[in-house]
Amino acid sequence: MSTNIFPVDLYSDTLTKPTAGMRQAIANAEVGDEQKREDPTVNKLEAMVAERLGMGGAVFLPTGTMCNLIAHAIHCRPGDEIIIEQNSHPVHFEGGGPAVHSRVSIRGLATERGIFSADQVEGAIRPNDPHFPRSRLVCLEDTHNMGGGTVWPMAAIESVAAAARKHKLKMHLDGARLFNATVASGVKPAAVCKHFDSVWIDLTKGLGCPVGAVLAGPADFIEEARRLKQLYGGAMRQAGIIAAAGG
Ligand SMILES: Cc1ncc(COP(=O)(O)O)c(C=O)c1O
Structure with missing residues (x-):
């Protein structure tokens, strides 16, 4: 027996389901071998996301x-x-992924609702000393899920990015819900992304696609990402079938 007595399940946007239009797009998708970059639907989606970000x-x-x-x-x-x-x-929620895959440690910053300051970044950066791990990357999440869907204010992104740059750290954005953030803030996605070395969006959250996410960055970063996609077993074949929903 179902315990859900509510007509709409608001547990999470991960429960969204593909719309009738998406199912149609999936049925009509032109496909090819994605590993060879010959899937036109995947190529179109990648180009669209790169342009939009x-x-x-x-x-x-x-x-x-x-x-x-x-x-x-x-x-x-x-x-x-x-x-x-x-x-x-x-x-x-990633099974210890940073430790397992990249063999890095995590310096977690305490915040009320997911937004940290440039001062916190400065305070967390390790001195250049062989005793310490080397501070390398600053990661932001926008919106911040566990913070309750907090949107990063532009001024906070700018000051954190400036602190990172000053210390030659890279900036990465978990933009699983970036479009929710930019709709709420009225800031164009590209105006947010220009502060980052890499950023990604999820197709399976508010957008309601069944599978997939798109990682964006400079051309040399993406070339390397394609190599790791193969290495980690994420390269696909006729993936236009799933990419079509997000196109
Ligand atoms: C902020 C955030 N980052 C990353 C992920 C992971 O995304 P996926 O489920 O596509 O692996 C999620 C999923 O809920 C998320 O909320």
Whole structure:
């Protein structure tokens, strides 16, 4: 017997289901071998996301979790440390992915609702001393899920990015719900993304697609991401079938 007595289940946007239009797009999708970059529907989706986020390129991946792990692996070397809000997705919900895949440690920043300051970043950066892990990457989540869907104010993004740049750290954005954030703030997605070295969006959250996420960044970053996509077993074949829903 179902225990859900409510007509609409508001547990999470992860419960969204593909619309009739998406199912139609899936049925009509032109497909090819995605590993050879010959799937026109995947290629179109990647180009659209790169353009919308104002990034040099983009790569279609099976999940947002894989977007995070590939970004960590590209930006960091084993023994590095990631500065990230203490209740962010990779800290609790990726099976220890940063430690397993990238062999990095996590410096979790305490916040009320997911938004940290440039001062907190400055305070977390390790001195250049062989005793310490090397601070390498600052990760933001926008909206911040465990913070209750908090939207990062632009001024906070700008000051955190300036602190990261000053110390030559990379910036990564978990934008699983970036479009929710930019609809709420009225800021164009590209205006947010220009502060980051990598960013990704999830197709399976508010958008309601059945599968997939898109990781974006400069062309050389995306070239490396395609290599890791293969390495981690995320390269697909006629993936236009699933990409069509997000196109
Ligand atoms: C903020 C955030 N990051 C990453 C993920 C992981 O995305 P996926 O479920 O596509 O792996 C989620 C999923 O709920 C999320 O909420």
